[in-house]
Amino acid sequence: MTIELRHLRAFLAIAEEGTITRAAVRLHTGQPALSRTLRQLENHLGTRLVDRSTHHLELTAAGRAFRDRAAAALAAVDVALDPRALTVLPLRLGHPWPALGEYTVPLLRRWDREHPGQPLELRRIDDRTAGLARGRADVALLRGEVTEPGLVTELLLEEERVAVVPADSELAGRATLTLADLAARPVALNTVAGTTTLDLWPAGARPPATIEVDNTDEWLTAIAGGRAVGVSTSATPRLHSHPMIAYRPLADAPPVPLFLARRADTPPHPAVPALVRLIRELLSGT
Known part of the structure; x- marks a missing residue:
């Protein structure tokens, strides 16, 4: 059979929602019809894209590889038809x-x-x-x-690195900070697009805990709330000022x-x- 754009949209909805039920609601279709569409795509490709052995669907290795290709193809179509x-x-x-x-x-x-x-x-x-x-x-x-x-x-x-600390903390009163100054506190890490990991600190002198977030807004909120400190680059203060956050030069961290x-x-x-x-x-x- 001929594969159509609806097959790609159906697969991406399933991949993003994690269940056939939620994907069907999102696409305004029935679960049986969506399952048939997925099977048609898998039959065309000759491989299983989704592991259905658990209650929460998981993409197979082939499914993860195909996800980016499908998304790129749909994005190109959307641009062409705009x-x-x-x-x-x-x-x-x-x-x-x-x-x-x-x-x-x-x-x-x-x-x-x-x-x-x-x-x-x-x-x-x-x-x-x-x-x-x-x-x-x-x-x-x-x-x-x-x-x-x-x-x-x-x-x-x-870009030079900077320390990011709560504005009302003792660390904000210092002109310059070091990695050791931050090591006694939990550190906020953007695990999706950040550049900081615990490997920035020497082994044996790393922060005691981490707060993992998915985006810059959550990262800023964790620091402003006094729950963590952070490390970023000199570009961040220019676009992300906050009354409860202070940026200080970080003297001993390599540039980004x-x-x-x-x-x-x-x-x-x-x-x-x-x-x-x-x-x-x-x-x-x-």
Whole structure:
């Protein structure tokens, strides 16, 4: 049989919702019909995508690999069928947290002034590739080590690390902090798109506990609430100020590289060279 877009949408709904029941509600269809659609897709691919042996469905290894391909395919279709893109496709710049830091607003303003006919969309997407793997971004600003296969990266700069502490804590009264200063308290870790792990501290001198979060908002809330401290880069204070949070230089932590990344298996958006050139001009102060 012919596989249609509805098969991909059905599979992605099941993968995201975790059950046939919730996926059927989301797609406004019945459970038997959705199960048949999934079986048709699996029969076409010749492999099992979903493990149905437990109450909560789990993706198989093949299902996890196919999920990103299906999402990227649907994203490409959505872009192609968007009537706004019949003249010029927008350049979608993904980022998982503070974009380009203090250069973000100057980048957007200069781009609009110098490239009025080419839309630039800044998209915050909280995943490890900021939307690249699923086709939701054309290029992305990624911090830290980039381990996702199939990406082409270009180093833009290295950012100094900062300590992030509750504004009413004793640590906020110091001009500069060290990793040892933070080690006695729980540390908040963004496990989806953050650059900090316990490996930043020497073995035997690590924080006693962690608070794991999925995004920057939850990370800021944990610190502002006095439940944890954090480590970030110098870009974060520029875009994420908070009355209950203090940022202090972290004297003994290595810097964090910032990369511009794109997928290697698709042709780059034609406006990417202009974006790279403008970012480098901003970073150099020209």
